[in-house]
Amino acid sequence: MKKTKNNFIEISIKVAEGNVLKNLGGPFGAVVVKNGKVIAAAGNSVTKKNDPTAHAEIEAIRKAAKKLKTFDLSSCEIYSSCKPCPMCLSAIYWANIKKIYYAANSKAAARAGFRDDFIYKEFAKPAEKRKIKEAQQNAPSKNNPFKLWKKSQQKVKY
Numbered sequence: 599m600k601k602t603k604n605n606f607i608e609i610s611i612k613v614a615e616g617n618v619l620k621n622l623g624g625p626f627g628a629v630v631v632k633n634g635k636v637i638a639a640a641g642n643s644v645t646k647k648n649d650p651t652a653h654a655e656i657e658a659i660r661k662a663a664k665k666l667k668t669f670d671l672s673s674c675e676i677y678s679s680c681k682p683c684p685m686c687l688s689a690i691y692w693a694n695i696k697k698i699y700y701a702a703n704s705k706a707a708a709r710a711g712f713r714d715d716f717i718y719k720e721f722a723k724p725a726e727k728r729k730i731k732e733a734q735q736n737a738p739s740k741n742n743p744f745k746l747w748k749k750s751q752q753k754v755k756y
């Protein structure tokens with residue numbers, strides 16, 4: 599029987615539950631789907647891997663890209679047990695994933711102690727009002743990598 603959107607969301611939630619029950623990381627799961635088939639499923643493994651970027655969506659994207667042998671997942675959709683955080687949302691854009699489905703929202707994640715909602719609010723502020731300050735260092739060579747890239751005959755565009 600063909601799987602539905604609800605089936606894929608249920609899989610992402612089951613992965614998230616398993617992650618908590620097996621103490622593998624945060625309560626999040628994600629599934630990358632192509633043509634109605636699961637390509638990759640992954641849970642959050644931040645604490646297990648000591649990797650602050652090892653969110654479920656990022657882990658699922660890495661697995662899917664490896665499996666499909668491409669950095670372009672434009673033929674895929676992602677299902678997540680919770681609304682992707684800003685980092686994962688960016689990763690989804692970089693992967694060209696065409697659609698996002700999620701179950702819980704950022705407010706629910708905040709109630710469980712996660713900062714997704716806080717980071718969304720931070721990004722909506724002008725840079726000078728954010729908690730983490732940023733400053734451009736005006737190095738004379740700052741645009742050299744781009745000049746080299748534009749001239750490169752061997753680059754793989756993405």
Ligand SMILES: [Zn+2]
Nearest residue numbers: 653683685686
């Ligand atoms: Zn995330």
